[in-house]
Amino acid sequence: MKHKRIILPAPEPYLNRRKKIIPVSAPLFDGNxxxxxxxxxxxxxxxxxxxxxxxxxxxxxxxxxxxxxxxxxxxxxxxxxxxxxxxxxxxxxxxxxxxxxxxxxxxxxxxxxxxxxxxxxxxxxxxxxxxxxxxxxxxxxxxxxxxxxxxxxxxxxxxxxxxxxxxxxxxxxxxxxxxxxxxxxxxxxxxxxxxxxxxxxxxxxxxxxxxxxxxxxxxxxxxxxxxxxxxxxxxxxxxxxxxxxxxxxxxxxxxxxxxERVDKLVAIKRDNARRYTALLKDIAGIGLPPERPWAKNVYWMYAVTVEKEFGISKDRLRARLAQNGIDTRNFFIPINLQPIYAGICRGNFPVAEELCRKGFYLPSGFNLKKDDIAFIVNTIREARLCWWTRR
Ligand SMILES: Cc1ncc(COP(=O)(O)O)c(C=O)c1O
Structure with a gap:
């Protein structure tokens, strides 16, 4: 039980609505x-x-x-x-x-x-x-x-x-x-x-x-x-x-x-991902989303992990982003940890549990601007700097 408590994400952070909100997702209706x-x-x-x-x-x-x-x-x-x-x-x-x-x-x-x-x-x-x-x-x-x-x-x-x-x-x-x-x-x-x-x-x-x-x-x-x-x-x-x-x-x-515009919509997701990756790749401790050589990832959501090296936990980073109006979501909580499946789906699933502990996704909507991505990445960078300078 103690084990499960450590894995489960913290309650959702307070989203500061006095700031401009960058939502986790937004649709695009610019066609027929x-x-x-x-x-x-x-x-x-x-x-x-x-x-x-x-x-x-x-x-x-x-x-x-x-x-x-x-x-x-x-x-x-x-x-x-x-x-x-x-x-x-x-x-x-x-x-x-x-x-x-x-x-x-x-x-x-x-x-x-x-x-x-x-x-x-x-x-x-x-x-x-x-x-x-x-x-x-x-x-x-x-x-x-x-x-x-x-x-x-x-x-x-x-x-x-x-x-x-x-x-x-x-x-x-x-x-x-x-x-x-x-x-x-x-x-x-x-x-x-x-x-x-x-x-x-x-x-x-x-x-x-x-x-x-x-x-x-x-x-x-x-x-x-x-x-x-x-x-x-x-x-x-x-x-x-x-x-x-x-x-x-x-x-x-x-x-x-x-x-009718699905190719454009997929291209926007992939462009957003490319921008995030270019800016995030040199921040130590942020794990970037995968794309195996045999795959075309459409990056439905830009999914990252927060590793030990980053200095602060995923929950603290999400709270910091939320203070700045940046909405995010935790990774899925594995099925074996869901109260309704307790007792039915037993076993250890270390990778799934580790992903739940350290993963979340960043705003990935169709309305995301270049500047929004730069602001989000800067906020992540600052969260890390703050922690390292306060030590
Ligand atoms: C992996 C996966 N399967 C199934 C569903 C269910 O889809 P819906 O919400 O349309 O019922 C979702 C929804 O987000 C999903 O992410």
Whole structure:
């Protein structure tokens, strides 16, 4: 218990609202968003029956190099739909990284299955392929590889394991629109992939998500379960338990307009990352986000670690940034340390826990200016200097 207390981040620091606030993320709506929304309103097609939903599904799945898309209400719903469509259920086990957003584990739990955790690689923060086989049992049905903070997981060795044990491989690409693995787009790397379009994502629909897949069976079942499992032969006739996970035409209208500019949006994220890296690289004790040679990292969030050498802890640095109006976020708290999974997901995941202890992300919004980045980096530099001169 003492161990856990040390790992868990401090309560959120006070954000000084008397200063100019630099938010952790902000969307960019400088395309056809308003025009498409206006068309929805003027035509009256605002529910999931409007034509933007299908168009968004077709275009986004094509962008990912996948055959089909099932638009839905969130990334969490997308994960749940894939598992339900594949028949993962009570008593089954699903392997996933310990270091991920709660949604990855929750989607498994919604189906009555058990998340089985694997530690992550220190240099990509994604699941360790060499630790997966040791976690496979007779009950294992699927592996979820999460492309964390925009960096793809090392998918080839995971694919080999999935093939060997006949397991369903799913990408959790909620944070990785436009990312690439050995030149191939996120969304085309496994049997199915799940994206989020929440307000802080690379393309957004406010709230929303999508399953993309090249597997016709998964596609058909996911589409059917998303819409309350309505029978096609007879309306209001339900033989199975479905969900209302539909996406509205209004959301899809925004998504489509965002998708038209996805290359620009990815380029902004990568430019911001380049600027941060150039300024931060000579500050001792700040660990910079990874980009392995085989990866295109889309830097959904610019993720850094605070090492001992820096002099002050991550929590103190975040507090200092917050005093200056700079909003930041802690890294995810590993699933094994979440109270709702205590007792279910036991084990030691030293890398995931270490990342939680020392990692946070800096403002990474589409509205971030060159000067903002310079100000943020200077504030980090000063925090360190202050500490060293006071010693
Ligand atoms: C890795 C990961 N998986 C799943 C999700 C769930 O997406 P949503 O918030 O749209 O439900 C998120 C959301 O941020 C995420 O970061």
């Amino acid at each position: 968003e308003l025009a498409y929304l206006t068309r929805c309103i003027k035509s009256g097609w605002i529910s999931s029956l409007g034509s933007y939903v299908e168009e968004f599904e077709e275009r986004f799945s094509a962008y990912c190099g996948a055959g089909w898309g099932v638009a839905c209400s969130s990334g969490t719903a997308a994960l749940h739909l894939v598992l339900a469509a594949a028949g993962v259920g009570r008593g089954d086990e699903v392997i996933m990284p310990a270091f991920t957003m709660i949604s990855t584990a929750n989607a498994v739990a919604y189906q009555g299955a058990k998340p089985v955790l694997v530690d992550v690689e220190p240099d990509t923060f994604t699941i360790r392929p060499d630790k997966i086989e040791g976690k496979i049992t007779k009950r294992t049905r699927a592996i979820i590889a999460v492309h964390i903070y925009g960096h793809p997981a090392d998918i080839d060795p995971i694919k080999r394991i999935a093939r060997k044990y006949k397991l369903l491989l799913i990408e959790d690409a909620a944070e990785a629109h436009g990312a690439r693995y050995k030149g191939k787009p996120a969304g085309s790397l496994a049997a199915a992939a799940c994206f989020s379009f929440y307000g802080n994502k690379i393309i957004t629909t406010g709230e929303g998500g999508m399953v993309v897949t090249g597997n016709k069976k998964i596609y058909r079942r996911a589409a059917y379960l998303r819409d309350l499992a309505f029978s096609s032969a007879r309306h209001f006739w339900h033989k199975e338990l479905g969900f209302n996970y539909r996406m509205s035409n209004l959301q899809a209208a925004v998504g489509l307009a965002q998708l």
